[in-house]
Amino acid sequence: MSRRSHHSKPGIRIPGQRESCQQEAFQSLEIALKCDSVGSLEALIPLVRDASNPWVKIDVIHSGVGLISKFDLEMALTGSRLVIGFNVDTMPQVEHICREKGIEVRIYDVIYKLADDLREIASRLVPQEEEEEITGEAKVIALFKSSRGGIILGCEVVKGVLSLGGNFRVISAMGPKYTGKIESLHIEKDAVKEAKKGQQAGLKISNFKDVKIGDLVECFEVKKQSPWRNWHPRGGVFRY
Numbered sequence: 727m728s729r730r731s732h733h734s735k736p737g738i739r740i741p742g743q744r745e746s747c748q749q750e751a752f753q754s755l756e757i758a759l760k761c762d763s764v765g766s767l768e769a770l771i772p773l774v775r776d777a778s779n780p781w782v783k784i785d786v787i788h789s790g791v792g793l794i795s796k797f798d799l800e801m802a803l804t805g806s807r808l809v810i811g812f813n814v815d816t817m818p819q820v821e822h823i824c825r826e827k828g829i830e831v832r833i834y835d836v837i838y839k840l841a842d843d844l845r846e847i848a849s850r851l852v853p854q855e856e857e858e859e860i861t862g863e864a865k866v867i868a869l870f871k872s873s874r875g876g877i878i879l880g881c882e883v884v885k886g887v888l889s890l891g892g893n894f895r896v897i898s899a900m901g902p903k904y905t906g907k908i909e910s911l912h913i914e915k916d917a918v919k920e921a922k923k924g925q926q927a928g929l930k931i932s933n934f935k936d937v938k939i940g941d942l943v944e945c946f947e948v949k950k951q952s953p954w955r956n957w958h959p960r961g962g963v964f965r966y
């Protein structure tokens with residue numbers, strides 16, 4: 727009662743872009759599943775697959791009834807090196823091979839604990855999303871031509887800090903119209919690393935000229951959302 731994966735590479739992976747450009751890449755968690763009976767196996771396979779989420783697909787690449795054996799570990803190596811057991815034990819040498827090969831065997835006796843843990847593992851593989859933190863805002867109060875090309879925005883900082891090398895965007899009444907990095911920052915004639923609220927500073931843009939007095943300059947940092955803990959198989963046998 728086994729099935730090998732048809733993917734070209736084993737393990738936790740991102741197969742890449744699907745046929746439709748509107749669908750995002752996804753990850754696969756490919757497991758081997760062993761149960762105490764055919765009935766348990768038939769009940770668990772759909773439950774395991776239902777533990778998938780929109781970004782992570784859980785596939786049963788090998789399944790069977792009885793003790794977890796060396797063959798089950800070999801099958802797990804073609805996938806994500808994860809073996810799930812329900813109401814079963816392991817054959818001799820299995821734990822030694824798991825430590826040697828970096829395979830994780832999880833054995834359960836409560837079916838819903840098994841499903842909950844798989845959902846938790848899948849959640850760790852969800853791609854991190856980026857979010858922006860606004861670090862400073864300034865109003866364009868003057869425009870100057872740069873002797874080296876481009877223009878210099880004369881800005882008054884109204885909130886936070888403008889930082890040299892930081893990300894910024896120019897926003898008009900119609901919305902954002904330019905995004906770049908602060909190439910140079912001056913207060914009067916002095917080059918500075920930052921300008922704070924209440925200060926006036928010159929900010930250079932080399933490749934964009936459609937800026938008007940009254941536009942807003944918004945500085946921001948791109949950050950990852952909550953620190954996802956990626957999942958990696960532990961070498962050994964674990965009972966829950």
